Amino acid sequence: MRRREFISLLGGAAAAWPVAARAQQPAMPVVGILDSAVLSPDAALAFRSGLSEAGYTEGRNVGIELRSTEQYDRLPALAAELVERGVAVIFAIGGPSAPAAKAATTTVPIVFSIGGDPVEMGLVTALNRPGGNITGATFFTAPLLQKQVSILHELVPKAAVIGFLVNPDDPRVRADIGNVRAAAQILGLSIHVVEAGSENKFDTALASFIEHNALGAIITGDPLFFRTGSKLGGLAARHGLPAVFGSSQRGFAEAGGLAVYGASVYDAHHQAGIYAGRILKGEKPGDLPVVLPSKFTFILNMKSAQALGLQVPLHLRQLADEVIE
Numbered sequence: 001m002r003r004r005e006f007i008s009l010l011g012g013a014a015a016a017w018p019v020a021a022r023a024q025q026p027a028m029p030v031v032g033i034l035d036s037a038v039l040s041p042d043a044a045l046a047f048r049s050g051l052s053e054a055g056y057t058e059g060r061n062v063g064i065e066l067r068s069t070e071q072y073d074r075l076p077a078l079a080a081e082l083v084e085r086g087v088a089v090i091f092a093i094g095g096p097s098a099p100a101a102k103a104a105t106t107t108v109p110i111v112f113s114i115g116g117d118p119v120e121m122g123l124v125t126a127l128n129r130p131g132g133n134i135t136g137a138t139f140f141t142a143p144l145l146q147k148q149v150s151i152l153h154e155l156v157p158k159a160a161v162i163g164f165l166v167n168p169d170d171p172r173v174r175a176d177i178g179n180v181r182a183a184a185q186i187l188g189l190s191i192h193v194v195e196a197g198s199e200n201k202f203d204t205a206l207a208s209f210i211e212h213n214a215l216g217a218i219i220t221g222d223p224l225f226f227r228t229g230s231k232l233g234g235l236a237a238r239h240g241l242p243a244v245f246g247s248s249q250r251g252f253a254e255a256g257g258l259a260v261y262g263a264s265v266y267d268a269h270h271q272a273g274i275y276a277g278r279i280l281k282g283e284k285p286g287d288l289p290v291v292l293p294s295k296f297t298f299i300l301n302m303k304s305a306q307a308l309g310l311q312v313p314l315h316l317r318q319l320a321d322e323v324i325e
Contacts, residue, residue: 028063029089029280032082034101035068036075036094037223043093046266047113050273056280070198070224072169075100083108089276092136093269094223095172098123102134109285111275112136113268115221116172118290127290137271137291139263141221141246142176144296146183148218148261151298152244153187154313155258155305156216161190163209163217163241165232168195170222180218199228206239214241221246221262233257242308248297253324258304263293297321 031051035043048058056062065085067078079100082090090110092101098112102123112123113136124130152162164180166173177193184191192212196205209217219225219232229245229252236243237256245252247262271291279285301324305312317323 028061030063030065030085030087031276031280032085032087032090033064033066033068034075034079034082034090034092034097035066035223036072036096037070037227038068040227042266043269046269047091047273047276050270050275051277052273053270054274054277054281056277062280072096076103079104089279091272091276095121095170096223098134098136099171106133108133109279110134110136111272111279111285113139113265113272115139115141116175117142120175121171124290127292129287130290131286133285135275135285135288135290137268137275139221139248139265139268139293141262142172142179144246144262145176145179145218145220148244148246149180149183149187149189151259151261151316152216152218152242153189154316155244155310156242159189159215161192161212161214163206163212163214164191164193165205165209165217165219165225166193166195167197167220167222167224169197170220173220173222176220197224199224199231202228202232202235206235206241206243209241210239216242216244216258219243219245219252219257226265229257230255237304237307240308242304242310250297250299250322253299253301253304256301256304258301258308258310260297260299262297264295264297267293267295299324 058064075097083105090101090108092098092112095114095116098114101110110133118124118138123134181191192214194205194208196202229249233252233255242258244259245257248264253260275288298320299322300320
């Protein structure tokens with residue numbers, strides 16, 4: 001295990017899951033967390049609240065162990081560690097983590113919280129009856145891409161080219177590019193795709209949009225971008241780039257990003273916690289329908305719009321759940 005991952009395991013787990021495995025009793029079931037980024041406090045809170053709703057409290061009747069990495073090629077090895085550990089359930093956070101968990105075991109129950117389509121990703125055979133040892137919740141980023149393109153087009157109507165920032169290591173990246181391209185073509189737009197698989201590539205990526213005459217950009221909901229949303233929002237503001245973030249995270253808009261539109265990731269993690277608890281009680285994951293998003297967040301930063309010289313249509317302001325003045 002790489003030093004960064006080892007530190008994350010020892011330090012990050014201790015911070016996010018204060019009781020953790022060291023407080024387990026011999027017969028206490030353990031939930032293993034497989035995360036394709038460093039676990040955020042919000043994700044920890046959401047999952048633990050779901051477990052609690054299902055009757056499980058960490059340290060009292062369930063233990064939790066975390067395996068996390070920002071290097072997606074390390075996920076299969078970390079998934080195998082959890083299987084070897086004999087965990088009762090694996091909670092896979094993010095699109096890269098879920099396939100790694102599925103490949104690691106056909107017997108240990110898996111609950112995922114992802115942004116992709118679990119059927120297209122080959123995780124489940126059907127949403128209403130997943131089958132096998134896996135189920136979970138999705139915040140379905142793909143169907144929302146068309147709406148994000150539409151919002152950006154209304155905010156920047158003069159744009160003939162829009163940028164699309166993706167992580168090349170995300171397994172759904174090609175499908176997302178196809179969806180954005182199709183949505184852009186309907187509006188008579190073309191897209192310029194830029195890849196960024198690490199934070200040190202963000203600044204160059206956003207500068208590339210400007211160089212290629214992209215007057216606005218969509219930032220996809222990759223786990224790396226979720227974790228670094230505030231940084232991306234600040235960079236977008238610094239480059240004078242109108243950007244819509246495919247997430248429900250307020251931090252992007254707070255840091256200077258123009259808009260946020262996405263399903264609630266918190267709700268998906270919370271539902272995963274409920275499902276993990278139900279599975280611990282004996283239910284089969286294959287019988288639990290994949291939960292689809294029901295709550296969406298639209299945030300507009302009017303300060304950024306004014307700094308960018310944009311006129312925001314009144315109906316968008318009325319549709320927004322929050323307007324940052």
